Amino acid sequence: MIDLNEHSSLEMLHSLPLWGKDEKLLSVEPAGESNMNLVLRVNTSIRSVILKQSKPYVRKFPQILAPVNRIEIELCYYQLIEDDDILSGYSPKVIHYNAEHHILLIEDLGNGIDFNTIYAKDYKWDDNDFHSISRYLNALHALEVSNFPDNMEMKKLNHEHLFRFPFLEENGFDLDIVQPGLQKISLKYKTDAEFKAALELLGKRYLAIGTTLLHGDFYPASWLKTENGVKIIDTEFAYMGDSEYDLGVLFAHFDLARMDESYQKTFLQLYQHSYAEDLVNAYRGMEIMRRLIGIAQLPLSLTLAEKKSLLEKARNYILPQ
Structure with missing residues (x-):
């Protein structure tokens, strides 16, 4: 090689x-x-x-x-x-x-730009872009697939950074470098036995084989705005799993971008498949947390107070109601 x-x-x-x-x-x-x-x-x-x-x-x-x-x-x-x-x-x-x-x-799709700009406080969605992303996920989850690779090695790698690493008390990643005060806030969740037990169960579900082909990393950096419309890239995390995983990851980024709840409602009105709301929210909470206190940081413009509020919201999403 x-x-x-x-x-x-x-x-x-x-x-x-x-x-x-x-x-x-x-x-x-x-x-x-x-x-x-x-x-x-x-x-x-x-x-x-x-x-x-x-x-x-x-x-x-x-x-x-x-x-x-x-x-x-x-x-x-x-x-x-x-x-x-x-x-x-x-x-x-x-x-x-x-x-x-x-x-x-x-x-070569041309000099497109990803959608990381949605995290900016004054971001305004183009309706065509929003509906394009919805149309894509709806079509993807409608595919009948019988022989897609299990992609287990990539899932295990992802599992480490979704469900384990961010929640270790000593992981070598000083969150105060990201934002002063974030390390102290994170300790509440790293030492919460009830929360971590629920997270472990969700992680086992993530590692199981499901029935729907997922993009597996459906967030703004995987969406490309080009002269020929929205394109979807970076599919190396794709796997057969819960449709709720793609939805949960998506809605977590709506939260991280401080988007109005109406966008989620509109997206779900366009989505033509059944889903379990509590499972969507559990994956949503996981993604919020790992983006705020894990290694895969985003270009966010959130205050420490806003992050603290989001972390508590995420915990409530993950814990069984």
Whole structure:
């Protein structure tokens, strides 16, 4: 396996068996801020493509080991939806997959921007964007899928950072670096036996095999606003599970972005599948907490008091009513 990085030369890239006989590489540059994988935009004499390479660790946190075959999950996901009338229009087309180097070449969707701007206090939703995201999740959860990989190694990695690491009293991550006072607030939940027992049960459910194909990381950084509409990317966490997981993660980010409750109600009015509200809320609470006191921090503009309030709300979501 050739280990590429953001500074890899055109000569190194050209040595890979990815290009046409007369295709010349002209330039290469990073394409966005991917947390998990190396993502490059490669311009050639005939096209522009996105090159993704997975490595045996997380790109943003090299100290965290990760399954190198996760790029195959993304490939399977894109191949599965490429014939769906709705979903195919949201995803990049697969151009080439090289198993030896764990590289996926996909269509370049252009210079889109993700939706991390929703966390800004004055953010205003474009109705078309909001309905596009709703349409996508509705279509995804309608798919009948029988042979998708269990993706268990990625689920175990995610489980560590969803259900365990943020709630360890001593995890080596000083939250006061994120925001002074946050470490002290977090201790209430790290030492709450009743809460942690409920969280453990939810984590076991997350690791089980379900019946619905999920995106698995359905949050603003996985949504791309382009000249051709909203696109959905970064599907390496996809798995067969509870539809409530995707919904809960989504609504947690509505909370973190201080969006009005009416947006959730509108989304659920457009959503055409049954769901268990308490399970949606449990996953929602987990996602709020891990984003506030876990390692995967977001560009939030919340005050310490707002975070404290959200953490308490999240605890109540997770505890059985």
